Amino acid sequence: MTKTRVLAALVMAPAAITAVLLLPTAWxxxxxxxxxxxxxxxxxxxxxxxxxxxxxxxxxxxxxxMVALVWASRSSRxxxxxxxxxxxxLGVIWWLLSLLWMLHYDFASRAGSQARVFKLVAATAAVVxxxxxxxxxxxxxxxxHAWLLLALLLVWAADSGAYFAGRRFSGQWFGGRxxxxxxxxxxxxxxxxxxxVLAALVxxxxxxxxxxxTRKLAGVILIAMVTVLFSVxxxxxESLLKRHAGVKDSGTLIPGHGGxxxxxxxxxxxxxxxxxxxxWLGF
Numbered sequence: 167m168t169k170t171r172v173l174a175a176l177v178m179a180p181a182a183i184t185a186v187l188l189l190p191t192a193w194x195x196x197x198x199x200x201x202x203x204x205x206x207x208x209x210x211x212x213x214x215x216x217x218x219x220x221x222x223x224x225x226x227x228x229x230x231x232m233v234a235l236v237w238a239s240r241s242s243r244x245x246x247x248x249x250x251x252x253x254x255x256l257g258v259i260w261w262l263l264s265l266l267w268m269l270h271y272d273f274a275s276r277a278g279s280q281a282r283v284f285k286l287v288a289a290t291a292a293v294v295x296x297x298x299x300x301x302x303x304x305x306x307x308x309x310x311h312a313w314l315l316l317a318l319l320l321v322w323a324a325d326s327g328a329y330f331a332g333r334r335f336s337g338q339w340f341g342g343r344x345x346x347x348x349x350x351x352x353x354x355x356x357x358x359x360x361x362x363v364l365a366a367l368v369x370x371x372x373x374x375x376x377x378x379x380t381r382k383l384a385g386v387i388l389i390a391m392v393t394v395l396f397s398v399x400x401x402x403x404e405s406l407l408k409r410h411a412g413v414k415d416s417g418t419l420i421p422g423h424g425g426x427x428x429x430x431x432x433x434x435x436x437x438x439x440x441x442x443x444x445x446w447l448g449f
Contacts, residue, residue: 174420178429179322186315191305198300199232201426202293205434208416208427209293212407213285214277228290232297247305250298251445257295257438261396264288264403264435271348275410285407292400296434299441306444309376316372317393317440321432323368324361324394328353331360345398350405358398365394373449382449389443393436400435404428 185197206228210221239249267273267288274281303314335356345353369390373383404427408416417425 178420182318183315186304186318187311191301191310194304195236195297195301198297199229201430202232202297203229204419205416205425205427205430206289206293208425209289209407210286212411212413212416212427213282213289214411215282215286224286228294231290231294235294235298247298247302250302251441253295253298254302254438254441257291257299258396258442260288260291260295261399261435261438264292264399268346268349268399268402268406271406281410288403292403292434296430296437299437302441303437303444312372312376313444316369316376317437318433319368319372320365320390320393320440321397321436324365324397325432326361327364328357328361328398331363332357335360346402346405349402349409353398353402361398362391362394365390378449382447385447386449389440389447392443393440396439397432397436400432403435404431 185194189197203225206225207221210224215221215224235249235253239247274284300314303317304310306313332352332354336354338356339359340355343355344351345355345358366387369387370383373386378386404416408414415424416427419425420429
C-alpha cells in the first residue's frame with residue numbers, strides 16, 4: 167500500500183504543479199471546479215445521500231452557485247472579483263464555526279434529516295469558498311500562480327512534517343496527549359509542531375524567492391502558520407464526517423489515497439485563509 171501511495175503522489179503532485187504554473191486562471195478554475203464537484207459527490211455520500219438523482223441535483227445546485235459567482239463577477243480586470251473575495255471571507259468564518267462543531271463531537275452525528283441539512287450546508291460552505299480562493303490567489307498580480315503554488319506547498323509540507331515528526335516524536339513532548347483523540351486518534355501534538363516548523367521553512371523560502379520585502383516577511387510567516395492550522399481543521403472535520411458515517415475513506419478513486427475529498431480536505435480550509443490573509447496584509 168505504501169508503494170501505491172508513493173506512486174500515486176508522484177503522479178498527482180507534478181500534475182498539480184504543472185496546472186498551477188502553466189494554465190491560465192480561467193482554465194485552472196474549470197479544472198478545479200471539476201475536482202471540487204468530485205469532492206462534493208463524495209461528501210454527499212458521507213452524508214448518506216444514497217439516491218443518485220438526489221445527489222446529482224444537489225451537485226447541480228452547487229455548480230449553479232459557482233457559475234452565478236463567475237457571471238456576477240464579470241469584469242475586464244481579472245483581479246476585480248469582489249464576490250469571490252466575500253465568498254472566501256465567508257469560508258474563513260465557516261471554518262471558525264467548524265471548530266465549535268468539532269468540540270461537540272456528537273453534534274449532527276445521528277442519521278436524520280436535521281443532521282443531513284447541517285452537513286449539506288457545511289459542504290457548500292467548505293467547497294465553494296475554497297474554489298473562489300484558488301481563483302483569487304491565481305489571478306492576483308504579480309506572481310499569482312507562484313503564490314498559489316506556495317499555498318499548496320505549505321499544506322503539503324505541513325502534512326509531511328506532521329507525518330515524520332509524529333512517527334519520530336509522538337508521545338515524547340506533550341505527555342502522550344493527542345491533538346483530537348476522539349476524531350483522529352493518530353494525530354499527535356508533536357506531529358502538529360513538526361508540520362508547523364516545516365511549513366515555516368517553506369514559507370520563508372517562498373517569500374525570499376518571490377522577493378517579498380523584509381518588512382512583510384513576518385506577515386507571510388504568520389499567514390502561513392494560520393493557514394496550516396486551518397488545514398489541520400479541514401482534515402479533522404472530514405475525519406469527523408467519516409467517523410459519523412462509519413467509513414475509513416471518502417472514496418476509492420485514488421489508489422492508496424482514498425477519494426478526492428481525502429486529498430483536498432486540508433486545502434478546503436487552507437485556501438480561503440491564505441487568500442484572505444494575503445489580501446489583508448498586502449503581499
